């Protein structure tokens with residue numbers, strides 16, 4: 001059964017099973033911060049409010065309690081996350097041309 005990703009702002013979606021959480025958030029047209037996309041730098045870190053994730057490989061970067069690295073994990077249950085900025089600020093502008 002697919003897991004639901006809820007964002008604290010009230011938005012939720014069902015990610016594709018083959019996507020990392022970062023890819024899934026980007027697929028929702030959200031402009032997320034990242035650098036290595038492999039669990040080395042810690043740049044993509046977000047808050048995990050509820051639920052659990054599974055890491056594809058154990059990250060090298062330090063992951064503080066309550067944080068996750070979306071570039072290298074997938075939801076292991078329904079999860080609620082808090083993004084570093086309000087949702088409206090992370091939504092990519094669509095070309096109006």
Ligand code: FES
Pocket residue numbers: 033034035036037038039040041042043044045061069070071072
């Ligand atoms: S982008 Fe580097 S740890 Fe996620």
